[in-house]
Amino acid sequence: MTTRTTAPHEGGRTGRWIERWDPEDESFWKESGERIARRNLLWSVFSEHIGFSIWSLWSVMVLFMGPAYGIDPAGKFFLIATATCVGALVRIPYTFAVARFGGRNWTVVSALLLLAPTAAALVVMEPGTPYGTFLAVAALTGVGGGNFASSMTNINAFFPLRKKGWALGLNAGGGNIGVPVVQLAALLVIGTAGAGHPRLLLAAYLPLIVAAAVFALLRMDNLAPVRSDGGAVREAVREAHTWIMAFLYVGTFGSFIGYSFAFGLVLQTQFGRTPLQAASLTFIGPLLGSLVRPVGGALADRFGGARITLGVFVAMAAATGVVVAASLRESLPVFLVGFVALFVLSGIGNGSTYKMIPGIFQAKALARGMSGEDAAAYGRRLSGASMGLIGAVGALGGLGINLVFREAFRASGSGTAAFVTFLGFYAVCCAVTWAVYLRRPAAAPLPEAGAAAKPQLTSV
Template sequence: MSRSHTITHWDPEDVQAWEAGGKKIARRNLIWSVAAEHVGFSVWSLWSVMVLFMPSDVYGLSAGDKFLIGAIATLTGALLRFPYTMATATFGGRNWTVFSAFVLLIPVVATIVLLANPGQPLWMYLLCAAMTGLGGGNFASSMTNINAFFPQRLKGWALGLNAGGGNLGVPAVQLIGLLVIAVAGNRQPYWVCAVYLVLLAVAGIGAALFMDNLATPSVDMSSMRAALRNRHTWVIALLYIGTFGSFIGFSFAFGQVLLLTFKANGQSASDAALHAAQIAFIGPLLGSIARVYGGKLSDRIGGGRVTLFAFVMMTLFAGVIIAASTSAGSGAASGMAMAGYIVGFIALFLLSGMGNGSVYKMIPSIFDAASRSLDADEATRAHYSRAMSGAVIGIAGAIGGLGGVGINLVLRQSYLTQGSATAAFWVFGVFYVVAALITWRVYVAVPQLPVDDADSAVEAEPVRGTIESTV
């Protein structure tokens, strides 16, 4: 704690300075950023596990209520990414990471109190789930901060690792939930929360000891306004709805869909919860790992190509789930239908994780290419690229998280009106087709993107040929 935690000059593109010690500083900050974001993701997705512990006869919540709880947690986590994007520039990356870890103690304690006292009104569960959304906001501040620490040539790897390590918080909390079910039964869910009281303390203290603040802001309000006027921001945000929105939406919903399917097959509530927990963590786990490799592969062959591949394959496996769901209808699912559900969902997790990494690799690549079209010195170009990338990371992250809200709400409505999820899966499949076409049209097939008629140089965009070399 005695050392200074503020770095006044940071230029990761300076190879000599990077090799002389810069990379050690960047990696140290990356490690604790991943740790804090990992625990934040676990708290954000806490209620995806808690609903498996909450039998309707004890807590008085319907399946529709549980999907609504997941939607509220996802909504607040997505919306908080806007202010969290600005937080590191205002308060410093280290300072905000410490705060954002310790503040999550509040919703975790509130969850323990609620679960230990069943029979509370629905609004109390919704309020508590909304507070866990603070953990979802951690993603934006963490990604914006780490984007500023690493050079362009390593951003795909660094951002993929940071985001993938954070995403692993989803299967981690589900695995801890499974262990609690196996050891303590499904009537004592608050033991899951107790584990995270300890982990949050470790993450906050570690960030305070080992992370740094950068004196040069990574993003500011002028960059945020410029990003909101830039066409690529909205295209990237749409693609991120399909990738990250699918990942976080299915992370909240997959266990609940499995539980309902197992109950339709005649299993008791406790057995259905146990079997759902045994499978539900696999998809988020593989998706989180795939995110790292999606970013790394994009460093080699281009984020646009990887993203296009991800959406094409997601369309295919959405079709597998539609076939399985249509076969089962609203009744018991056959062995083949169950296999289709599980294989299809796990494939969607893998592919959406890969797409998460590739879409986020595209962001710094696009604005690094755009900086070369500016009539400015190298320092101005570097600031432009870093600031715009940080702004778009936050905006796209927030809008992408709203895709998870949509998934939970569409699934809820499908079950309420049809008694099955078939209609919801059709909606998801159509969206993946649209996203694939947009990716192909904007970032893969078109030889040139027209330059916007910008009022200032900060809004300038490069021609398609420049983007192609890096995207």
């Protein structure tokens, strides 16, 4: 049975609060929990989707910025790097805002905050605007990156462990699709009105932002059991697996968001594509990468997140090798095949790495002797606290990609050196995943007959 109240909550909080929530209880889940969780997931996806579109706004705004703007490719890369950086940093406070204010309440606030960068870009987007002003507005769009962290933390609490891979994958994938959608919308504007009308795109998003806030207000819920827990945050910071998973998430999500922001500029700068030609290609990779993210979560649910993640990094290294070869030979078709493969693989890896997080902390709880709801509550508590840190560090990987691209193009006019750097990084990610989550000691003793084996982190 689910108890909901609209009366003031303890501490003066008000709104739609669900007082009891136990998704691991099968009867509770079938009776009402699944229906409520799915409804919250739907509107969380919508809000996060708009947030991703606004966060990636400058990946398409730079396509509108022709010679009249007087900004070189390095300057444009720095604009999108600024948006990436701020979006990564705000993920930390956004994660903890869910426990402080409630998932539904914070979704409303975070959606309304998107009005500021969109309206600001609408005002300044024209030739003659100082570069510093563009930088400030690009930094504002970072609030859209924070929506991912609060949304994932919120949805993580709604679903049982056996469903988290699917739910988190769908939530994140639906949000990630905001990147190709804004790129498709930019293609529509450039193809119909021309590259001189970026304000048409910006104006179209204002009512969508308001709609996201209204639907969250009317259709989502707060979970009272999700409390502010400074102890969980401190424990997550001290936990080595938080930082190991953050490093691996740099390789998956950092690649996805970094490549999404940079793809159009790479095509323009390295292969001489026009804004319309670049816009007609940039959405393909992010779209496919977003669509397969739930597949990555589902595969992790079935085969284990660590196995899928290792396979992803091996394949990403191979795809990067293809991109390097295509870059050296200046072959656009081969380059596109390799680059789109990187998007697809990073999308699968995004789903599998996020599935690993709750599994790791659940396994640690069982290894400490906890069981039942105590173990599930410990897993939710620590995984929720760690997700903000992992998401923030992972998004900083996108900043790293943009800065490496900026330096490569500034030094040589080509992105080849950047891709060689990424290839080396994926090799390190392979080694870490195998060493920490898949390697089993050769002389590990077998459990005694009849004894319950303690869960291993290699099962995540």
